[in-house]
Amino acid sequence: MRAPGGELEAAVMEQLWAADGALTVRQVWTRLTAARPLAYTTVLTVLHNLFKKGLVRREVVGRAHAYQAVASREEHTAELMAQALAGSANRPAAFLQFVDRISAEDLDALRAALRQAERRQSQP
Incomplete structure (x- = not known):
């Protein structure tokens, strides 16, 4: 996409x-x-x-x-973010640059999303 x-x-x-x-x-x-x-x-x-x-x-x-x-706005946004990340040779640095640029509110939302993703991945 x-x-x-x-x-x-x-x-x-x-x-x-x-x-x-x-x-x-x-x-x-x-x-x-x-x-x-x-x-x-x-x-x-x-x-x-x-x-x-x-x-x-x-x-x-x-x-x-x-x-x-074909995809929702959120699905499309996630795909664009994944494509941008795939183009990085240093993903940890890319993540850090991203986190440094987002608002405190978005950082809280990211933390919540990570917790939710961790719970989903730990389920059998």
Whole structure:
């Protein structure tokens, strides 16, 4: 799974994550153009590119395609973090650099997540 490239791809992904189900190109376009003018074909191209990257799936609905995110926002974020970490030659140093940059609140959330992960891994 690759990261969305650019502001418009990220904005489209935000619309898909916020939706209760799959959205057509027109539905995504309508939601995005409430904030800024965009060509319908631009949104169609972005959705097609996201589909080719494996970030969205599509299904035929009538004469149109409806798109839905393959993973939740949280799953996607975790995948990006894992990919970034995989690119590090020194993982402990990368972890330390990350921890030095996050807020105290995020550090507490990370500690809680680690405790939860440890409990899951220790279960038979």
